[in-house]
Amino acid sequence: GNSVTQMEGPVTLSEEAFLTINCTYTATGYPSLFWYVQYPGEGLQLLLKATKADDKGSNKGFEATYRKETTSFHLEKGSVQVSDSAVYFCALSDTGGNQFYFGTGTSLTVIP
């Protein structure tokens, strides 16, 4: 079946540090991959997505590349800010778009 496994947290980084949050997936067919973010006190919102292999999603300085050969979609940012403190969820949608799967979430805290 379909599933998403993401790096356990919590993660604590200093401002301007490099961020990687690992995400791997199991899926049949051609899933789409997503990163959603939940800032403190706010609802889930889409951060970026990639709908086919080798696509790179990017937004707000974050990037993730859809790697079919390693079944991965790792989230990266070159220089994190305090305002990036949030919970990050990796997710996938099945080929038909009728099912959606989230990982368990990774809490990130950025300290000044």
Add this chain to the structure above:
Amino acid sequence: ETGVTQSPTHLIKTRGQQVTLRCSSQSGHNTVSWYQQALGQGPQFIFQYYREEENGRGNFPPRFSGLQFPNYSSELNVNALELDDSALYLCASSPSGAVNYNEQFFGPGTRLTVL
């Protein structure tokens, strides 16, 4: 443009009771998905409604059921509540049935506590 709204915000029920949660989708969106998020976990997909029909379902028993209305708002009904049903229930709307391409917009959730 009004975002996704959910009601009620909080709810307390006892085991064996039934509950109905409500969701108003964002204007122009005809697809609603429901998720259960236990504390410290990621959201688990319950089901999706597209143009008033169930369009996909996760691994949840039949006592979890739903409806979508002509205005695309939606209800989640849970019968015979169990303690493990205690969770945050999230509703998300999107502009078409294919959530593999379209962004989902999430509501703030309903916190259900089963005693």
